[in-house]
Amino acid sequence: MSAARTPTIKSRLPNVGTTIFTVMSALATECRAVNLGQGFPDFDCDPKLVDAVTQAMREGLNQYPPMAGVPALREATAAKIEALYGHRYDPGSEITITAGATQAILTAILCCVHPGDEVIVLEPCYDSYAPNIELAGGTVVRVPLTPRTFRPDFDAIAAAMSPRTRAIIVNSPHNPSATVWTRAEMLKLAALLVPTEVLLISDEVYEHMVYDGVQHVSASSIPELAARSFVVSSFGKTFHVTGWKVGTVAAPAALTAEFRKVHQFNVFTVNTPMQHGLARYLADPAPYLNLPEFYERKRDLFLEGLAQTRLKPLRTAGTYFQCVDYSAVSSLPEAEFCQWLTREVGVAAIPLSAFYEGGFEQGIARLCFAKKDETLREALSRLARL
């Protein structure tokens, strides 16, 4: 018998390597930097939510739930969407509970994208989109958002559309730029898509983080878009429990039926006690209705401190990210600047170029303010030295 040997495999994702997020987090730990690179809270969730999940476990709700999700959570999600955005999804046939938004987006893509289909993404964009499209055998068509303002360029989107375009992925409120699409922009998108067979994957994981009275415009609130959309959200973001990985997809019955075919043989079901706990917790809308106020205060605390530095903040209309223009401080490329900032100043940030294929330099870094006030203050006192 020959020596034990692991057969080689041809990579399905040959271009995926170590991401800048992993690199920056490792560097932050090594340098004992305040990590404002990580896109998640360093504070705990509401103890009532933990109690609700614990109670569900104690009640013995620990076995497989229905494939599409616990009915009470689907019903609560449908009611929430209807109350906020005015569109009634049928919890039985149009709402599915997923293992976070990441799985929701992958499953949405896998259920509708065939080899040779094109999917439009608007750069800068969340890092899972392109590999997801590639896994489905699709072609990623990248359209830049307008540099620095990050508004959608509808002429460029229209020019990128072809008879092979199967879907477009839109993310508002937007990671990393912290912009929020206006109703006029969503209506323009609708006008562009209506004459076509193009589906919309609407990544709305930051739907409850919008500031200064700005309203989130969900694809579900525009009937022409709702009819062709997978609307994705994440309880992890909304309730400060990113590690729980529970999300939702709302989509018309015909789209949901195809979605569930893939979901069934991918994750099958999402953990039961979390779903029951979330369903009970959702009975009170205050936690998500108060979220803008909660994060707006943190954003403003952070902005006040940034005003004492040579970093120039861009406007944050939504999400828990704050982009800063560092051109008054350094002419380094973004990735090098962020590494320098982590090593020399002790604050970790993420280069915006990481959200573009092949990079794109604008002298902008992304900082996350979903942190305890004391964490933000410590970071600000370090940044003030710049």
Ligand SMILES: Cc1ncc(COP(=O)(O)O)c(C=O)c1O
């Ligand atoms: C734009 C965007 N979409 C999706 C996700 C993933 O959400 P989840 O943790 O629910 O999978 C994130 C998380 O950072 C995100 O920023």
